[in-house]
Amino acid sequence: xxxxxxxxxxxxxxxxxxxxxxxxxxxxxxxxxxxxxxxxxxxxxxxxxxxxxxxxxxxxxxxxxxxxxxxxxxxxxxxxxxxxxxxxxxxxxxxxxxxxxxxxxxxxxxxxxxxxxxxxxxxxxxxxxxxxxxxxxxxxxxxxxxxxxxxxxxxxxxxxxxxxxxxxxxxxxxxxxxxxxxxxxxxxxxxxxxxxxxxxxxxxxxxxxxxxxxxxxxxxxxxxxxxxxxxxxxxxxxxxxxxxxxxxxxxxxxxxxxxxxxxxxxxxxxxxxxxxxxxxxxxxxxxxxxxxxxxxxxxxxxxxxxxxxxxxxxxxxxxxxxxxxxxxxxxxxxxxxxxxxxxxxxxxxxxxxxxxxxxxxxxxxxxxxxxxxxxxxxxxxxxxxxxxxxxxxxxxxxxxxxxxxxxxxxxxx
Numbered sequence: 001x002x003x004x005x006x007x008x009x010x011x012x013x014x015x016x017x018x019x020x021x022x023x024x025x026x027x028x029x030x031x032x033x034x035x036x037x038x039x040x041x042x043x044x045x046x047x048x049x050x051x052x053x054x055x056x057x058x059x060x061x062x063x064x065x066x067x068x069x070x071x072x073x074x075x076x077x078x079x080x081x082x083x084x085x086x087x088x089x090x091x092x093x094x095x096x097x098x099x100x101x102x103x104x105x106x107x108x109x110x111x112x113x114x115x116x117x118x119x120x121x122x123x124x125x126x127x128x129x130x131x132x133x134x135x136x137x138x139x140x141x142x143x144x145x146x147x148x149x150x151x152x153x154x155x156x157x158x159x160x161x162x163x164x165x166x167x168x169x170x171x172x173x174x175x176x177x178x179x180x181x182x183x184x185x186x187x188x189x190x191x192x193x194x195x196x197x198x199x200x201x202x203x204x205x206x207x208x209x210x211x212x213x214x215x216x217x218x219x220x221x222x223x224x225x226x227x228x229x230x231x232x233x234x235x236x237x238x239x240x241x242x243x244x245x246x247x248x249x250x251x252x253x254x255x256x257x258x259x260x261x262x263x264x265x266x267x268x269x270x271x272x273x274x275x276x277x278x279x280x281x282x283x284x285x286x287x288x289x290x291x292x293x294x295x296x297x298x299x300x301x302x303x304x305x306x307x308x309x310x311x312x313x314x315x316x317x318x319x320x321x322x323x324x325x326x327x328x329x330x331x332x333x334x335x336x337x338x339x340x341x342x343x344x345x346x347x348x349x350x351x352x353x354x355x356x357x358x359x360x361x362x363x364x365x366x367x368x369x370x371x372x373x374x375x376x377x378x379x380x381x382x383x384x385x386x387x388x389x390x391x392x393x394x395x396x397x398x399x400x401x402x403x404x405x406x407x408x409x410x411x412x413x
Contacts, residue, residue, distance in 0.1 A: 198236020
């Protein structure tokens with residue numbers, strides 16, 4: 001069942017009236033469905049049944065503690081990229097033995113924090129990083145488990161900003177990978193636990209995932225010649241969703257079936273996936289109020305009280321998000337309009353030249369599929385307080401992060 005749907009002409013999140021939530025907390029605000037988060041996790045977990053696996057939630061998508069705790073209770077680990085995310089993961093109750101630390105720029109302090117927390121492993125992105133982890137682990141009298149992140153260099157056909165393959169800053173060039181594994185083998189304080197290869201985000205075809213696993217397995221098997229026997233194959237995240245009405249999301253059941261077949265003869269490996277968007281995007285929406293409508297040089301604009309400071313994806317990536325009225329229109333006369341925010345940037349928009357019924361002043365709109373990389377990428381640009389976050393369970397909703405105040409804007413200054 002869809003988390004967001006119309007009932008008696010009103011858009012609801014599960015069974016909660018979003019309009020009532022807006023009246024209680026004000027706009028703009030993020031609203032999330034507890035059921036959708038859980039359903040997404042269980043669907044992926046079921047698709048991977050039959051193969052040893054760990055689902056490490058990529059908390060960069062949405063690291064609100066209430067959301068994080070929900071996934072932790074379902075059995076998820078965490079894919080983290082900073083000491084701050086590690087802190088939040090531990091606060092949320094994530095088992096440190098299911099935490100993997102990715103990212104190209106880990107600091108000495110973050111490495112020490114991760115080692116003292118006894119995380120599962122580091123996804124290592126360079127030889128200098130490998131050396132630093134080895135040195136710090138030695139001083140702490142620890143053995144650091146690592147997975148070498150390999151960049152296989154093939155194009156997963158996604159947006160350039162979220163394509164982590166050839167020419168990006170991520171991973172170790174395939175041509176150098178065996179040498180790096182061999183080098184890691186002689187480092188006294190390093191345990192070579194696995195191979196990591198995340199090829200990009202928002203991938204909706206099964207082909208790139210299958211190719212990635214085939215190449216990872218081939219390399220892992222060849223490393224046995226060097227006396228290196230890996231325990232983990234980490235394929236990262238990237239499972240795509242449908243943002244547009246006629247798009248199709250990646251079929252996780254198909255991906256799971258293919259993974260199971262490919263891993264059938266390699267049962268020694270535990271598969272790790274790092275989904276973020278897949279677990280959280282369709283569980284959330286950004287609710288905003290129409291402030292004004294205007295026309296300029298023949299173009300119609302609808303100005304709302306949310307902006308790129310609240311949801312930057314359309315401005316940053318040209319990303320498409322459906323925009324729905326909270327109350328259905330009886331006879332919608334569709335007109336080409338641009339839905340824009342109040343921020344002093346021409347790039348502050350949610351939709352450009354989109355054909356839709358023109359909402360009236362004071363009407364409420366929901367910017368859909370905003371549960372991932374929404375609040376997480378928000379900012380205080382133009383000295384705008386960040387919005388509240390609300391979690392729905394059934395017909396009840398609760399504020400899981402208060403709206404920032406003007407006083408918050410100068411705190412610490």
